[in-house]
Amino acid sequence: MVAALRGRDFLTLRDFSGDEILEILKLAKKVKGSRKMFRDALDGKGVAMIFEKPSTRTRISFEMAVSELGGTPIYLRPMEMQLKRGESLADTARVLSRYVSLIMARVYEYETLVELARWAEIPVVNGLSNLNHPLQTLADLLTIWERFGRLKGVKVAWVGDGNNVCNSLLIGAAKLGLNVAVATPRGYEPNKEFVDEALRETEKNGSRIEFYEDPVEAVSDADVVMTDTFVSMGMEAEAEERLRVFLPRYQVTADLMRHAKPDAIFMHPLPAHRGQEVSAEVIDGERSAVWDQAENRLHTSKALLLMLLGS
Ligand code: CP
Numbered sequence: 067m068v069a070a071l072r073g074r075d076f077l078t079l080r081d082f083s084g085d086e087i088l089e090i091l092k093l094a095k096k097v098k099g100s101r102k103m104f105r106d107a108l109d110g111k112g113v114a115m116i117f118e119k120p121s122t123r124t125r126i127s128f129e130m131a132v133s134e135l136g137g138t139p140i141y142l143r144p145m146e147m148q149l150k151r152g153e154s155l156a157d158t159a160r161v162l163s164r165y166v167s168l169i170m171a172r173v174y175e176y177e178t179l180v181e182l183a184r185w186a187e188i189p190v191v192n193g194l195s196n197l198n199h200p201l202q203t204l205a206d207l208l209t210i211w212e213r214f215g216r217l218k219g220v221k222v223a224w225v226g227d228g229n230n231v232c233n234s235l236l237i238g239a240a241k242l243g244l245n246v247a248v249a250t251p252r253g254y255e256p257n258k259e260f261v262d263e264a265l266r267e268t269e270k271n272g273s274r275i276e277f278y279e280d281p282v283e284a285v286s287d288a289d290v291v292m293t294d295t296f297v298s299m300g301m302e303a304e305a306e307e308r309l310r311v312f313l314p315r316y317q318v319t320a321d322l323m324r325h326a327k328p329d330a331i332f333m334h335p336l337p338a339h340r341g342q343e344v345s346a347e348v349i350d351g352e353r354s355a356v357w358d359q360a361e362n363r364l365h366t367s368k369a370l371l372l373m374l375l376g377s
C-alpha cells in the first residue's frame with residue numbers, strides 16, 4: 067500500500083481510495099509517537115513550497131515535517147520568483163524538478179496546481195486552493211479518529227460556508243464512512259462536483275451526507291461540529307456581504323452546541339474569527355479540539371511525505 071502512493075500528486079482526495087487515505091492516517095498515528103522517527107527518510111531531498119497566499123499552519127507544519135524527516139524545505143513566494151516577471155508555470159515546474167523532490171503549493175486557482183503537476187516530474191502537493199484543502203482533511207480525520215477511536219459512523223456537522231475546506235472534508239469523510247450534515251445559507255453550498263462524488267461514495271459504504279439551511283437541524287446529534295471562516299482568502303471584497311448573510315444564524319455558539327451530542331467536539335481549521343463563525347466560549351471551551359487539530363497538520367504531513375517520497 068505504501069508503495070502505491072510513491073511518486074503521486076496529492077491535489078485532491080478524489081484521486082485516493084478510502085484505503086489509501088486510511089494508510090496515511092495510520093502512518094501519521096505512528097510518526098506522532100516520536101518526532102525523531104524516520105529522521106533520515108528524506109536525506110538529501112529538497113521540497114519547494116510555493117505560497118501565493120499567507121499561511122501559518124501549513125507553512126510551518128510542512129517545513130517542520132520536511133526538516134524532521136531529514137530533508138530541506140525551501141519557502142518560496144511567487145512575487146520573489148521569476149514567475150512574477152512572466153516565467154511560465156510549466157518552465158518553473160520543469161526547473162524545480164531538477165533541484166528538488168517535491169513541490170507543495172498554496173494557490174488561488176486549483177488550475178495552477180494542475181498546470182504545475184502537468185509539467186513537474188516530481189509529486190505536487192496541494193497546500194490549499196480556492197477549491198479544496200486536502201491536507202487539512204487529513205489532520206481533521208486523524209483528530210476525529212483519536213477522539214472517538216473510530217471514523218466510521220461518526221457524524222460531522224459542517225456549519226457556515228460550503229468552502230474549500232468543506233469540499234475536501236466531504237470527499238474524505240464519504241470515503242471513510244463518516245456521516246456529514248452540512249448547513250449553509252442558500253448560494254453558499256459546497257462545490258457540486260465534490261458533492262456528487264461524495265454522494266456516490268456514500269452509496270458504496272452506506273454512510274450519509276445531508277444538506278440543510280438550518281444549522282440546528284445539521285448539528286442535531288452530531289459528534290463533531292466544524293466550521294471555518296466566512297471570508298476565505300481571496301474573498302475579501304465580499305466580506306461585508308458575507309457577514310450580513312452568515313451572521314448571526316451560522317455562528318457556532320454554546321447554544322448551537324447544545325443540539326449536538328453531549329460529548330461532541332468543536333473543530334476549526336484556523337485561523338478563527340471569534341464573534342464571527344464561532345463564539346470565544348466555544349473555541350476556547352473544553353469541547354474545542356482545535357489545538358490537537360492544528361498539531362495533527364504536522365504528523366499527517368510527515369506521513370504523506372513519507373508515502374510520496376520515502377523508500
Ligand atoms: N489551516 C490552515 O491551512 O492554516 P494556515 O492558513 O495558517 O496554513
Ligand code: NVA
Binds near residue numbers: 194231298299335336
Ligand atoms: N477557507 C479558508 C481556510 C484557511 C485555512 C481560506 O481559504 O482562507
